[in-house]
Amino acid sequence: MTEFDPTIVALLCNWCAYDGADAAGRSRLAIPHQIREVRVMCSGQVDPSTVLKAFAAGADGVLVLGCRPGDCHYRTGNREALKRMRLLQAVMAATPIHSQRLRTDWISAGEGDRYRRMACDFVLEIQALGPVNPKGRH
Amino acid sequence: MARRPTIALYWCAGCGGCEESVFDLAETLLDVYRQTRIVFWPAALDARYTDVEALADGEIDATFINGAIRLDHHLDMVRLLRKKSKCLIAHGACAGLGGVIGLGNLHTAGQLLDCAYRQAPSIAAPKGPLPGRNGGAEASDPALPELLPATLPLDRVVPVEASIPGCPPTADIMAQVFEGIIAGHLPAKGTVYAHRKALCHGCPRLDTRPERIEISRFQRLHETLWDPAVCFLPQGLICLGPVTRGGCDARCIQANMPCRGCFGPTERMDDFGAGAISLIAGLMADGSEADGRALIESIPDPTGLFYRYSLAASVLGKGRSS
Numbered sequence: 001m002t003e004f005d006p007t008i009v010a011l012l013c014n015w016c017a018y019d020g021a022d023a024a025g026r027s028r029l030a031i032p033h034q035i036r037e038v039r040v041m042c043s044g045q046v047d048p049s050t051v052l053k054a055f056a057a058g059a060d061g062v063l064v065l066g067c068r069p070g071d072c073h074y075r076t077g078n079r080e081a082l083k084r085m086r087l088l089q090a091v092m093a094a095t096p097i098h099s100q101r102l103r104t105d106w107i108s109a110g111e112g113d114r115y116r117r118m119a120c121d122f123v124l125e126i127q128a129l130g131p132v133n134p135k136g137r138h
Numbered sequence: 139m140a141r142r143p144t145i146a147l148y149w150c151a152g153c154g155g156c157e158e159s160v161f162d163l164a165e166t167l168l169d170v171y172r173q174t175r176i177v178f179w180p181a182a183l184d185a186r187y188t189d190v191e192a193l194a195d196g197e198i199d200a201t202f203i204n205g206a207i208r209l210d211h212h213l214d215m216v217r218l219l220r221k222k223s224k225c226l227i228a229h230g231a232c233a234g235l236g237g238v239i240g241l242g243n244l245h246t247a248g249q250l251l252d253c254a255y256r257q258a259p260s261i262a263a264p265k266g267p268l269p270g271r272n273g274g275a276e277a278s279d280p281a282l283p284e285l286l287p288a289t290l291p292l293d294r295v296v297p298v299e300a301s302i303p304g305c306p307p308t309a310d311i312m313a314q315v316f317e318g319i320i321a322g323h324l325p326a327k328g329t330v331y332a333h334r335k336a337l338c339h340g341c342p343r344l345d346t347r348p349e350r351i352e353i354s355r356f357q358r359l360h361e362t363l364w365d366p367a368v369c370f371l372p373q374g375l376i377c378l379g380p381v382t383r384g385g386c387d388a389r390c391i392q393a394n395m396p397c398r399g400c401f402g403p404t405e406r407m408d409d410f411g412a413g414a415i416s417l418i419a420g421l422m423a424d425g426s427e428a429d430g431r432a433l434i435e436s437i438p439d440p441t442g443l444f445y446r447y448s449l450a451a452s453v454l455g456k457g458r459s460s
Contacts, residue, residue, distance in 0.1 A: 049412035056453040076424075083430065084419040090434050091415060094244055094441040095454040 236450020
């Protein structure tokens with residue numbers, strides 16, 4: 001059996017997290033190929049239905065990354081994102097798509113290494129959890 | 139006299155409340171009976187599977203299916219009725235979104251059978267056979283229908299023309315549906331017999347809803363004496379009226395109970411629970427890290443609350459492989 005190769009969607013805010021990912025690229029840091037980066041204007045723009053759409057489209061894990069607390073370009077977007085994602089996780093905990101498959105965290109612009117570490121850790125964690133639908137796609 | 143439309147009604151996995159929504163028509167039901175030809179309605183009339191099989195394809199004008207799809211037998215029935223009907227209507231929350239039955243998708247079919255047939259304290263023969271295709275050779279020992287791996291809303295099994303939301307739908311809505319069919323108008327594809335906008339727009343307490351709501355503690359109904367004239371949300375009571383389709387005449391609100399979302403998502407939403415989570419998270423007061431967690435933990439059974447009627451229609455409830 002080959003090793004499970006998950007699909008992970010990373011929703012990155014335009015002002016900090018995406019810049020952080022960019023910094024990783026400029027520093028030639030290797031980012032796991034399982035991560036599919038999507039740039040959004042603000043993590044506060046990420047609605048629970050966006051996350052569920054990613055799972056419905058075949059994602060095995062979703063990362064929501066915004067500016068560090070207090071640093072949001074729109075002042076409170078990351079705080080709103082955290083509330084929504086935490087409540088969504090509380091709902092997911094009882095369902096077949098477990099809450100560990102969704103992670104919210106913060107990256108400031110330039111934190112390329114932090115982004116690389118976060119991406120690698122999450123890929124390992126999702127690999128350990130296995131696919132969302134073991135009989136379906138794999 | 140105009141041609142009487144042909145109608146069928148069938149009950150899949152549901153509590154019977156949707157059948158009740160037809161009987162709630164009271165005297166009007168007699169008019170419906172006179173002005174239609176009801177060829178199949180197991181809850182009220184004596185007609186058999188073979189009677190439906192004997193009909194020509196497309197002979198039934200409108201078939202109402204209530205209840206979710208949970209047994210292999212339901213698959214056979216709705217596929218047969220689909221073939222015989224011009225128009226198929228998902229009648230009630232279970233047929234439309236999986237309903238309360240859909241919460242069974244939090245467990246595997248095996249776990250559900252084990253709970254009901256092995257673990258329940260009232261079971262006298264815990265080693266008896268489980269339902270499934272395991273009947274004997276005699277007619278007196280028939281096989282019981284098999285539980286599917288997960289609950290399915292009707293439209294996951296067959297194409298559906300229209301839906302009537304509600305747990306159960308109101309008698310007024312049912313009367314309106316029958317009236318249209320009797321007048322010769324079958325619903326257009328995608329018809330939903332309810333309002334386009336949210337329940338809030340027609341809520342009798344709308345004027346008491348403040349511009350800005352901040353909840354720092356969620357209250358539970360049995361722990362609270364709430365003001366029956368004021369919007370539930372500023373009182374810390376979760377009400378899903380802002381994300382639920384209107385059309386129910388605010389029955390629960392008028393009985394002083396908050397909305398639990400049985401009319402499903404409004405026109406612009408796709409996943410009901412996701413919308414409900416967004417709504418409630420947006421009302422939560424800012425606080426320390428610990429306060430935020432405690433606030434969320436004060437909501438008992440969030441999955442059952444936000445997805446009470448729609449889990450089987452969500453990616454979160456598409457069943458689990460056993």
